[in-house]
Amino acid sequence: MNIAVIGTGYVGLVTGVCLSELGNSVTCIDIDADKISMLEKGQSPIYESGLEDLLQNNIGRGNLNFTTDYEKGLYDKQLIYIAVGTPQGEDGSADLTYINKACESLARNLKQDAIIVTKSTVPVGTNEYIMKKIQSSLPQDITIKIASNPEFLRQGSAVHDTFHGDRIVIGSDDEEALETLERINADFNLPIVKTDLRSAEMIKYASNAFLATKLSFINEMANLCERLGANVDSVSSGMGMDKRIGSSFLNAGIGYGGSCFPKDTRAIISAGKDADYHMSLLESAVDVNERQKVIIVDKVMERFSNISGKKVAVLGLAFKPGTDDMREAPSIYVTEKLLAEGAVVHAYDPVAADNAQKILPGQIRYASSVEEAIDGADMALILTEWNEIKEFPWESYKEHMNNAVLFDGRNCFRLDNIAGSGVEYHSIGRPAIKG
Ligand SMILES: NC(=O)C1=CN([C@@H]2O[C@H](COP(=O)(O)OP(=O)(O)OC[C@H]3O[C@@H](n4cnc5c(N)ncnc54)[C@H](O)[C@@H]3O)[C@@H](O)[C@H]2O)C=CC1
Numbered sequence: 559m560n561i562a563v564i565g566t567g568y569v570g571l572v573t574g575v576c577l578s579e580l581g582n583s584v585t586c587i588d589i590d591a592d593k594i595s596m597l598e599k600g601q602s603p604i605y606e607s608g609l610e611d612l613l614q615n616n617i618g619r620g621n622l623n624f625t626t627d628y629e630k631g632l633y634d635k636q637l638i639y640i641a642v643g644t645p646q647g648e649d650g651s652a653d654l655t656y657i658n659k660a661c662e663s664l665a666r667n668l669k670q671d672a673i674i675v676t677k678s679t680v681p682v683g684t685n686e687y688i689m690k691k692i693q694s695s696l697p698q699d700i701t702i703k704i705a706s707n708p709e710f711l712r713q714g715s716a717v718h719d720t721f722h723g724d725r726i727v728i729g730s731d732d733e734e735a736l737e738t739l740e741r742i743n744a745d746f747n748l749p750i751v752k753t754d755l756r757s758a759e760m761i762k763y764a765s766n767a768f769l770a771t772k773l774s775f776i777n778e779m780a781n782l783c784e785r786l787g788a789n790v791d792s793v794s795s796g797m798g799m800d801k802r803i804g805s806s807f808l809n810a811g812i813g814y815g816g817s818c819f820p821k822d823t824r825a826i827i828s829a830g831k832d833a834d835y836h837m838s839l840l841e842s843a844v845d846v847n848e849r850q851k852v853i854i855v856d857k858v859m860e861r862f863s864n865i866s867g868k869k870v871a872v873l874g875l876a877f878k879p880g881t882d883d884m885r886e887a888p889s890i891y892v893t894e895k896l897l898a899e900g901a902v903v904h905a906y907d908p909v910a911a912d913n914a915q916k917i918l919p920g921q922i923r924y925a926s927s928v929e930e931a932i933d934g935a936d937m938a939l940i941l942t943e944w945n946e947i948k949e950f951p952w953e954s955y956k957e958h959m960n961n962a963v964l965f966d967g968r969n970c971f972r973l974d975n976i977a978g979s980g981v982e983y984h985s986i987g988r989p990a991i992k993g
């Protein structure tokens with residue numbers, strides 16, 4: 559099938575690349591000329607395992623193209639995916655500016671009937687709005703249909719998730735659109751959930767909101783474990799063995815970040831307000847996460863009282879391992895707070911340092927290895943559980959640091975492995991280990 563994808567961020571790019579891998583002819587459109595020029599050369603603008611190989615293979619096979627030109631990109635396409643960003647607006651609601659702009663360009667340049675498929679996460683009712691907006695600007699002889707196909711990939715495992723996800727959701731109020739999407743998606747060989755337009759939009763928000771709430775729940779339990787002398791690792795595994803609870807998303811830590819959970823939870827709270835319904839559970843989940851992001855600095859201050867002039871090594875900056883994405887990364891809030899307390903911050907991240915330098919405070923010094931970051935440090939904070947950080951040998955902390963005190967915001971290590979190592983260790987929801 560001939561497919562266009564509008565927007566080449568995480569979702570647009572992965573969607574375009576994976577649909578071309580399945581044998582479709584795909585053109586990706588973006589307004590960012592630098593991005594398109596990189597992509598045309600087979601270079602991925604994002605760090606995502608396996609993506610660049612697939613990108614290059616499919617460009618080579620001639621079934622994947624990139625353009626900034628809507629007319630060229632939409633030419634002869636039967637399916638058009640919209641995958642532009644829907645960031646958080648000032649009042650917490652989803653900002654539909656990019657969706658509006660994409661719809662306007664689409665309507666100006668579409669010359670044939672097509673099915674428009676929304677991949678972007680959009681509030682319930684937006685697909686109906688998109689349909690009306692585009693159709694009202696099209697010549698009368700062109701007809702469009704609309705469908706929602708929300709995306710569930712995780713950054714860091716985006717390609718894997720696309721081919722091995724738990725389900726594909728397609729929603730439409732038009733039978734023909736549903737059938738076409740079912741046919742295209744059948745090639746992924748995954749369970750397909752077919753539903754109406756509004757329910758598909760809601761499934762996406764409800765899924766992210768549920769996962770975010772699960773994280774805030776376990777983080778609250780972790781904070782209580784600390785006060786009551788229990789170990790949240792044991793609590794998580796004991797809870798997770800119950801199939802009704804499930805063991806995933808029970809790793810306590812310094813809270814969720816990233817480009818979606820923070821904005822999507824706020825967007826659904828805002829949708830609740832508009833519908834005159836108070837989403838009290840979700841509001842609490844968001845509040846717990848706000849507090850959790852900086853809990854590690856509270857631990858530092860409790861231990862040291864004054865960190866002015868102290869060298870603090872920050873290990874890991876990305877919001878999670880496997881990505882260079884810094885959006886809403888806890889490292890933003892943690893480094894700001896450390897600097898406000900007068901600390902001298904030396905940071906290391908295996909892939910996110912370039913992006914970090916664009917948004918973190920200018921005073922941060924960047925190291926090119928864990929060793930360099932911790933050399934002569936008075937304490938080290940782990941904020942992202944990269945394998946390289948998890949595999950760094952214990953002895954080396956003692957060897958390099960002025961003071962081997964480690965604050966682990968991701969519970970990377972088992973307590974029984976640390977005892978006796980000579981490193982003082984503080985983590986989340988578990989007893990501290992004296993050095
Ligand atoms: N990042 C993720 O892991 C996931 C994101 N989503 C949702 O997917 C949507 C996209 O997210 P990301 O890929 O992270 O966004 P992004 O912000 O990384 O990329 C959006 C892309 O759209 C382009 N763009 C903006 N306006 C355009 C226009 N008028 N025409 C053509 N291109 C335009 C931008 O230049 C950019 O390359 C959002 O609604 C997000 O909530 C859903 C699941 C996973």
Ligand SMILES: O=C(O)[C@H]1O[C@H](OP(=O)(O)OP(=O)(O)OC[C@H]2O[C@@H](n3ccc(=O)[nH]c3=O)[C@H](O)[C@@H]2O)[C@H](O)[C@@H](O)[C@@H]1O
Pocket residue numbers: 679709710711712713714766769773806807808809810811812813814815816817818819877878
């Ligand atoms: O809508 C989206 O954008 C995506 O949001 C999340 O994916 P992502 O944000 O890429 O990453 P996750 O693996 O879900 O992690 C989110 C945050 O939760 C944190 N987390 C995750 C799991 C856990 O057990 N503990 C924990 O603190 C991570 O460190 C990270 O900051 C969802 O998992 C995807 O299904 C969804 O498509």
